[in-house]
Amino acid sequence: MEWVKRIGRRGGDGGGWRDDLPLSEKLFFDELTVDCSALELPIYPMFLVRLRVFLEWHMAAGRRLVLIAPADLNAASVLRTVASDEALSDLRLDSFPASGKSARVLLPVARLRDHHAVERAAETVRELVEYGQTDLARLGQASFMAIAELCANAIEHGRNGIGAFVAVQRVDGPRKEISVAVADLGIGIPEHLRQRFPEWADDSFVIGQAIEPRVSGTGDPHRGNGFTEIFETELSSNLHAARIEIYSARGAIRREMVGERRKVDPFPAPAFRRGTWISYAIVAPA
Amino acid sequence: MTFHIRVADDGRTFSTRPRAASLGNRVVQGASGEEIELDFAAVLCVSYSFADELLAILASESDRELAVRLVNTSREVHRVFSRAAERRNIDSTWLSSIPVSA
Numbered sequence: 001m002e003w004v005k006r007i008g009r010r011g012g013d014g015g016g017w018r019d020d021l022p023l024s025e026k027l028f029f030d031e032l033t034v035d036c037s038a039l040e041l042p043i044y045p046m047f048l049v050r051l052r053v054f055l056e057w058h059m060a061a062g063r064r065l066v067l068i069a070p071a072d073l074n075a076a077s078v079l080r081t082v083a084s085d086e087a088l089s090d091l092r093l094d095s096f097p098a099s100g101k102s103a104r105v106l107l108p109v110a111r112l113r114d115h116h117a118v119e120r121a122a123e124t125v126r127e128l129v130e131y132g133q134t135d136l137a138r139l140g141q142a143s144f145m146a147i148a149e150l151c152a153n154a155i156e157h158g159r160n161g162i163g164a165f166v167a168v169q170r171v172d173g174p175r176k177e178i179s180v181a182v183a184d185l186g187i188g189i190p191e192h193l194r195q196r197f198p199e200w201a202d203d204s205f206v207i208g209q210a211i212e213p214r215v216s217g218t219g220d221p222h223r224g225n226g227f228t229e230i231f232e233t234e235l236s237s238n239l240h241a242a243r244i245e246i247y248s249a250r251g252a253i254r255r256e257m258v259g260e261r262r263k264v265d266p267f268p269a270p271a272f273r274r275g276t277w278i279s280y281a282i283v284a285p286a
Numbered sequence: 287m288t289f290h291i292r293v294a295d296d297g298r299t300f301s302t303r304p305r306a307a308s309l310g311n312r313v314v315q316g317a318s319g320e321e322i323e324l325d326f327a328a329v330l331c332v333s334y335s336f337a338d339e340l341l342a343i344l345a346s347e348s349d350r351e352l353a354v355r356l357v358n359t360s361r362e363v364h365r366v367f368s369r370a371a372e373r374r375n376i377d378s379t380w381l382s383s384i385p386v387s388a
Contacts, residue, residue, distance in 0.1 A: 149335060
């Protein structure tokens with residue numbers, strides 16, 4: 001039995017779609033086709049990370065997978081990078097360009113297994129931004145700090161069978177930006193912090209606390225400063241704005257910084273998300 | 287005698303706690319009551335986690351009275367170490383010996 005999952009036009013920052021097949025049906029299909037023919041740019045790295053996890057999940061269940069390319073060639077070249085990892089070598093590509101590279105993709109979706117992978121990801125992106133993207137070169141330091149801290153958190157607190165993932169792209173919208181997506185399928189921020197603060201019930205509230213200094217689930221009074229230091233680096237970097245969105249369990253927050261102004265908005269998550277999913281965008285000055 | 291370590295021999299960017307632990311332990315094991323100079327020339331970036339872990343290891347050896355100096359740090363590397371030291375309430379006189387290059 002085959003199931004066809006059709007993706008819409010937008011590959012949004014929040015992921016934009018979910019696994020909507022009823023659980024009872026999942027037990028019976030052995031081939032999955034993901035039809036991305038309608039997909040257009042911009043495709044954000046969070047979309048690619050969600051797609052990768054989705055594909056790996058079904059591959060691990062023994063299903064044959066087919067990915068249909070977007071009709072738009074630029075979108076197809078971005079999406080093609082998802083399949084460049086050998087973990088998806090059995091994925092059948094339909095109507096894709098031969099090349100697995102795109103100038104927009106600074107770091108294709110990569111699995112993070114250990115701290116060496118974190119080091120490589122942070123250094124690769126810093127080098128590509130500072131030397132390969134001359135108009136965004138000033139964002140190299142902020143990119144490095146964000147990838148280092150977010151990815152280290154993902155592998156330290158998100159241990160699980162599937163692992164953690166990172167992807168980085170440049171996105172050319174009204175302003176140029178570096179967009180980073182980091183995800184893990186571990187315990188998630190709310191449950192992790194509730195081990196120390198059991199009275200914190202609301203998931204969005206807990207995530208909001210997690211970005212405050214010295215709030216950590218480890219019990220070490222010197223830990224829990226990673227988010228704060230990412231934001232501090234924003235201040236010392238010559239950037240126009242930055243925004244971070246964090247989804248975990250039933251909670252979500254968005255934090256934006258423009259110049260000296262900051263705004264933090266908790267909002268209800270559209271659906272439960274296992275683990276922690278973070279989008280971080282660093283926006284270049286005009 | 288000064289125990290001098292060129293950090294850039296291990297790389298030009300440092301981003302994780304295990305990397306800091308490796309460097310910190312090498313410093314602690316190699317030194318014996320002398321002045322230690324960690325030379326950050328040509329090091330481009332360090333993450334906050336790296337700086338925090340390295341300072342934690344060095345500070346834990348304070349009873350051995352090791353005199354540690356971080357030299358040739360870039361402005362950005364110095365900023366990150368300063369933040370980590372501030373959060374750990376590390377003695378400012380110890381930190382004041384960090385010279386900053388432009």
